[in-house]
Amino acid sequence: MQLSEEIKPLQHLLEASKFMISEEIKEKFQANLKRFVIPKGRMLVGFGQVSPSLYFIEKGVMRTYYSRGTEDITSLLVSEGDIVCIAExxxxxxxxxxxLETLEDTTVYAISYESYRxxxxxxxxxxxLALKLLEQHLINFTDKIKVFKYLSVEERIAHYVGQPSSLFRRxxxxxxxxxLGTTPATFSRCLKTVQFHS
Structure with a gap:
């Protein structure tokens, strides 16, 4: 299945910042985007909290998850170059x-909701620029839906671990x-088959 080439939002942002003509825009941009180093295991947004910032990941890994019964279900995995927040x-x-939590020590550029608006x-x-990033995020999300709609669990796993941006082993x-919508046991079993055939 042919999916869109993934373009990392942070790259869009940094490239765009090079072409800002107005010094006023550059100053505003730099003043509103703060760089932070966040330790592994830090919860940035918890259940019932309001997501305060939009994060562009320079280095590291983060995930979002929700609860289903006693189980945590990972809804998003993001790493270098990605943009993340609890969108709604x-x-x-x-x-x-x-x-929203960090899975590695993570360096981010953060912008608050107030500054973003x-x-x-x-x-x-x-x-x-915000519209361009939103469009790309929508394209990437649509690609993920295609993976779930058209591929079996085994094919999903093979597709995921074969991606350049895969966080497999990290x-x-x-x-x-x-x-990927499966259990750890099924993932482990299918992974052996995927690795055997690769």
């Missing part, structure tokens, strides 16, 4: 039904298993 909570400023509403250039297998 961040954009609507409502309590989150998911958790102010920039996109008052600056046409930043508004276009994070625990059970996170990847729930992300």
């Amino acid at each position: 909570s961040f954009l609507m400023q409502k309590p989150s039904s998911e958790v 102010k920039m996109v509403e008052e600056d046409a250039y930043m508004s276009k 994070i625990p297998d059970h996170y990847i298993a729930t992300y």
Whole structure:
């Protein structure tokens, strides 16, 4: 199955910043984007909290997950170059039904909700950039839906571990298993077949 070539949002952002003509825009951009190093295992958004910031990942791995009974289900895995927040909570400023946490020591550029809204509403250039990032995020999300709709569990696992951006071997297998819609036991069994045939 042919999927779209993934373009990392942080690359879009850094490339765009090189072409900002106005010094005022550059200063606003730099003032609103703060760089942080966040330790492994830190929860940035918990259940019932409002997602305060949008994060661009320079280095490291993060995930979002929700609870189903006593089980945590990974809904998103992101790494270098990706953008992450709890979208519904961040954009609507409502309590989150998911958790956002770091799986490695992670370096991010963060922008608060207030700064994000102010920039996109008052600056046409930043508004276009935000739209471009949103469009790319939607394309990547659509590709993930295709994987779940058209591929079997075995094919999903083979597709995932074969991707250049795969986090396979960087994070625990059970996170990847729930992300791909299967159990850790099935993931482990299928993985042996995938590796045998690769």
